[in-house]
Amino acid sequence: MKWWVIYISIFGIFPVITHSFQAQYNGDQVLHLIPADSEHVEFLKQLVEDEQIDLWRPEFPERIQPQDEVHARIPASALDTVKGELKARALQYSILTENIQELLDNQIQNEDKQPFNTRAHSYIKYHPMEEIYHWMEHMKENYKELVTQHLLGMTYQKRPMYYLKISRKSDKPKKIIWMDCGIHAREWIAPAFCQWFVREVLEAYTADPQRERFLQHIDFYILPVLNVDGYINSWTTDRLWRKSMSLCDLDNSTCFGTDLNRNFEAKWCSIGGSRNCCSITYCGSAPESEPETIAVASFLRKHLGDVLCYLAIHSYGQMILMPYGYTNTTASNHEEMVNVGQKAADALYQKHGTRFKVGSTVELLYYAAGTSIDWAADLGIDFSFLFELRDNGTHHFILPEDQIQPTCEETMAAVTTIIEHVYDKHFPNTAPTIVALWFSVLASSFLSVYFVK
Incomplete structure (x- = not known):
């Protein structure tokens, strides 16, 4: 028997997760x-x-x-x-x-160990959407001088898509670094990293003068879960669900979901996608046919010229990907992106010895049109990267919770490397002083002790 308790909040109606999936994979x-x-x-x-x-x-x-x-x-x-x-x-x-x-x-047993506590939000635990909503509220309230919460749009099932903006008041022109996570529902480590990234920016960056300088010129926009409907479905119904939850009817057979990372207007559905809505790579009825992709695309088009870097977080495969997926042609700054991508992979390796490959989607994976990083590159955003986080196939999309911390630590090192490159390229005369650098060493030592719990 499966039990659901309905929780009603200002965010809508959500099931309180009891971790009893309808879809079972016994013996698979x-x-x-x-x-x-x-x-x-x-x-x-x-x-x-x-x-x-x-x-x-x-x-x-x-x-x-x-x-x-x-x-x-x-x-x-x-x-x-x-x-x-x-x-x-x-x-x-x-x-x-x-x-x-x-x-x-095993993963679900770990999820049930501790009740959710907003004030003691665990960054080494996976959280259902309801808890992520509450966490966003908590971050907004606890960091009022830096964090604002904004409605990006509504999903197919009428749930809100919220992003956090991290911004320090400045009289200088500000640029944007965008990050979205969770475009594929079953990739739980991606939203976990987005939460880790927000915490790290707010607590580590603000205590580190070398990194705090980023906030003088750059605002961070973080969308913790792009595919909200699909993510909720992966918690309540099918842990391995990938797509959105839009409804389509094909040949009298009702199917759900669009692969949102095939739905952007980047040679949409020309290769590496399916027009069969029952397929896991269904590209939708048209480019940006889904409210989720419309919301992201509309926002970035509105801020075109201010967005310096687009970062999309996925799993699994341990790769740092860059455009393109629909053609063998590379971006105009491909060599520069490969260089910074390799530096990011090197920084990642230094943390826990995890090896990441670096290259274009076509080179490392396959042909795939309609992806968000290709769309961002075509839009004119110079730096567009997609991270495929751990692992290489041992746990697939079901990465255990004991790997959240090392995954986030190494990914943070890689992402910071990219941010530093983008920042130094656009703001070359803002290097920190020797005093600030020395303080950053002390601050980093303090934080490394503070965060080990």
Whole structure:
């Protein structure tokens, strides 16, 4: 039996999460496969078409290539058949996850340990949307001199999309760095990082003169969850849900959801997306057909010329991606972006030894039109990066909570490297004094002690 308690607040009606998903994955496994030749590739494509496997990497069968790794979820009901066929064809595979449901259950058990406390918001815990809304209110109230909360738009299911603006009063012209997280519902580590980033900016940046200088010239705009409807669905119904929750009807079959990262006007649906609304890469009925993408696109168009950097946070795969996904042509400043991206990856590695690849979407992943970073680049935003956070396939989209802190720490180092480059390029004569640099060392030491709890 599944129980829901309805909580009514100023944000609307939300289920208080009891962590009893309707969708179950008992016995489902995730396999790591290496197709040796074109026959293996065609066989895997057929398995996807027959819905015997759920392709996780790459996102769609057209991108499967000989000798490239493939990650796929195999339903328990098809395991014996699929493994038998793989062995008969000598198609190499190994088991990444023995039982997906066990991963889910372990994560949910951790979620139930402590009740939510706004005043003691945990940054090493995943939070449902209701708690993120309350956290945003709390940050706004506790940092009134720096933080304001704004309504970006409303989702398909009429939920508010709020972003936080971090801004220090200044008589100097201000520029914008934009960050959005959670465009894909099941990638919970992304909203977790957005929360970590806000805390770090407010507490670490303001205590560090070297970083505090950013706030003299730059405002940070952070959208913790872009796909609010889908994120809520991933907590209440299907932990592995990816898309939005818009409704469409195709061939008398009702399907839900658009892949919001295929819905931007960047050669929309020309490649790497699907016009079948039942597909996980459904690109929508038209570019910016969804209220969520309309809200983001409208805001950035309105502030075009002031946005210096666009950052999109995803998982999994451990990559720093840059335009483009719909063409082999690179951005005009591609070499500069590769250099700063590599510096960011190096800074990330220094934290916990995690290795990230750096390159364009086409180079490292696949062809995909309609993505937000391509759209931002086409709009004229010079620095547009997409982070695919941990891991490389051990836990997939179900990253355990004990990896939130190291993931956020290393990602913060990488993001800060990018911000420093963008800042120094646009504000080259604002380097901190020697006294300020010495104070920053003391402040950093104090904060490293303060935050270890």
